[in-house]
Amino acid sequence: MNIIVCLKQVPATTEVKVDPQTNTIIREGIKSIINPLDSYALEEGVRLKERCGGKVTAISMGPPQAEEALREAISLGADEAVLICDKAFAGADTWATAYTLAAAIGKLGQYDIVICGRQTLDGDTGQVGPQLAEMLGVAFIAYVSKIEEVAPQRLRVRRMVEEGYEVIEAALPAVITVVKEINVPRLPSLRGLARAKSAAIPVWTAGELGLDPKLVGLSGSFTRVIKVFSPQRTCRGEVLQGELEGQVECLVSRLKDAGVI
Amino acid sequence: MEYFLTEEQKTIKSLARKIAEERILPVRAELDEKEEFPWAIMKDLADADMFRVFVPKEYEGLGYGCLELCLVVEELSRICSGVAVSYAASALGSFILIDYGSEEQKRKYLPDIASGKKLTAFALSEPTAGSDAAAIKTTAEKVEGGYVLNGTKQFITNGGEAEIYTVIALTDKTRGARGASAFIVEKDTPGFSFGKKEKKMGIRASATRELIFRNCLVPEENLIGKLGMGFLMTMRLLDRSRPGIGAQALGIAQGALEAAVDYAQQRIQFGHPLISQPVVQDMLAEMAIQVEAARALVYAAARTVDSGARNFTEASAMAKVFASDTAMKVTTDAVQICGGAGYMKDYPVEKMMRDAKITQIYEGANQVLRNAIAVELRKRKARTE
Structure with a gap:
């Protein structure tokens, strides 16, 4: 199987700081990691390879330092990695990102499955996976919690839905996004770390992908981030005190006042 | 302080620390309380190639030395030395084989030790032979096709959990210390059984057990090195x-x-x-x-x-x-x-x-x-x- 795992390097924190001028994430001084959900995607890719044979290629669109994330991916079992990096890609929204990734996957050639994390820790949109499938023109399954069966040209998985799970079959090639319930990612191995250190990681630019610079990065993005802010917490809880009967009366009158009953 | 560790040594140390902090720390109190052998962590250590550290490259190891092994043991012990000693005991049970084993013996056993598929143990101590190791009483009598082991080993780390045992036994009772030899004994060899599992003050995640040999026939080819060199x-x-x-x-x-x-x-x-x-x-x-x-x-x-x-x-x-x-x-x-x-x-x-x-x-x-x-x-x- 030819397995492609898409991953993103993100700041190792949920407390993302945003530059008020440019509305982009401040990366300085914050350690970068593989987006946690993408590490589940990578682990599932490596397990799939161990089960069915084949090759895992990790790809990432990002700044030059995203190469570290790709080296880490190799230490965790990826066979090869490609960094998609060009100044023209900066400021891409999910559409422009998916567009660029789709071009890179096209350049990689024949593939059976593309695995992505459900969403990223920083952007949190969860859109790149489905957009990528759309652009590649292949089947898409979101929120996969288990790969039940892989047959030639066919895949059966469980996908999480709000009240349980669905079992879905899709024709291959396909794109799936995974949830953290799917596996427990392994730690790196000494041999993996040695391979990661010496691996050659090619860098593909817009030119090498044959992409029009106007269609990628900020200029290829349909959306603009106008403002990024942490929402004010307006609701707050209250614990009623006193005798049970009094508490019930108080609760009922509060609910009436609020127009709930 | 600066110990001039190589990049590889730093990598080994930091990976061992990562395993210790991410996999051992959350369970160390429970392992200690329940005196439970840490199989899941042995698997993590195996997946991370830690058992390859002390095995030569020719036998699917990474061929590192004493210092690298010490770095792993130090980092694991910083979090739980009960886990660390279970790992280290597998090195102890392998070294005589690595240093004195025949090519055939090494090919047979070392790859599984390196991959962590099989743990090893070293068996010397006996009820009457602790510090006075030369006072061992377990015998290995030469018979057609091999040696018959009789005796009891005590306080053996990884006893019962390991698959491969390096056992020191007397092949010539008249020669004292010069009459001891080393044997590889595999778990499940007829006549080889385990006695009580000790309840310990510390390192409680590790297994410490008696090994009992009752007319246990060990094939000729399991003698390591020369007779009397044990x-x-x-x-x-x-x-x-x-x-x-x-x-x-x-x-x-x-x-x-x-x-x-x-x-x-x-x-x-x-x-x-x-x-x-x-x-x-x-x-x-x-x-x-x-x-x-x-x-x-x-x-x-x-x-x-x-x-x-x-x-x-x-x-x-x-x-x-x-x-x-x-x-x-x-x-x-x-x-x-x-x-x-x-x-x-x-x-x-x-x-x-x-x-x-x-x-x-x-x-x-x-x-x-x-x-x-x-x-x-x-x-x-x-x-x-």
Whole structure:
């Protein structure tokens, strides 16, 4: 199987700081990691390879330092990695990102499955996976919690839905996004770390992908981030005190006042 | 301090720390409480190639030396030395095979040891033979096609869990220490069974068990090296492995020091953090000095072993004695600094104090090793006269 795992390097924190001028994430001084959900995607890719044979290629669109994330991916079992990096890609929204990734996957050639994390820790949109499938023109399954069966040209998985799970079959090639319930990612191995250190990681630019610079990065993005802010917490809880009967009366009158009953 | 570790050594150390913090820390109290063998963690260590560290490259290992093994043991022990000793015991059970085994024996056993698929154990001690190892009574009688083992081994680390055992037995009772030989005995060999599993003060995640041999026929090809060399091989083995016990003690002491500093920083008494009390500062400084000195000695001894020196009895004994005495002292002081909380099982330092004690006892009691160091001093003096 030819397995492609898409991953993103993100700041190792949920407390993302945003530059008020440019509305982009401040990366300085914050350690970068593989987006946690993408590490589940990578682990599932490596397990799939161990089960069915084949090759895992990790790809990432990002700044030059995203190469570290790709080296880490190799230490965790990826066979090869490609960094998609060009100044023209900066400021891409999910559409422009998916567009660029789709071009890179096209350049990689024949593939059976593309695995992505459900969403990223920083952007949190969860859109790149489905957009990528759309652009590649292949089947898409979101929120996969288990790969039940892989047959030639066919895949059966469980996908999480709000009240349980669905079992879905899709024709291959396909794109799936995974949830953290799917596996427990392994730690790196000494041999993996040695391979990661010496691996050659090619860098593909817009030119090498044959992409029009106007269609990628900020200029290829349909959306603009106008403002990024942490929402004010307006609701707050209250614990009623006193005798049970009094508490019930108080609760009922509060609910009436609020127009709930 | 700067120990001039290579990039590879730093990688090994940091990966061992990552495994310890991410996989061992969350379960160490439970493993200790339940005296449960840490199979899941052995699998993690195997997946991370940690069992390849001490196996030569020709047999699917990574071919590292004593120092690299010490770095792994130190980092695992910083979190749980019960887990660390289960790992280290598999190295101990492999070294005689690695150093004296035939090509055929090494091809047969080492790849599975390197992959972590099979654990090993080293079996020397008996009810009547602890420090006086030459007093073993287990016999290996030559018969058609092999040797028949009879006897009981005691306090064997990884007993019952390991698949491959290096067993020292007497092939010639009349020759004493010169009559001992080393054998590979596989688990499930008829006549080989396990006695009681010991309940221990510390390192409770590790398995310590009796091995019982009752007319256990071991094939001829399982004899390691030459007949009668068992005791010499054992002495050489223990000289080589002792820095590892030093590393274990060092890791325990390091963990206890860190826990004591954390507590002293957080604990407010008389309106100030404990760490602002000069008497506590004095204790912590002394602990830090001892830990760093132990580290310097353990690394230096390990490097001496790796240098190919002919005799490293003294170096490895010094490292083991100093580091284990340090571990006992530092963990005791860590409990003292943490006070009532430190005495309770909710805090890790009481476990560290229980775990530290064994490092002064096994692989040569510190008294026996001090004696060995003194013997070396006298020999050197005699040579210069």
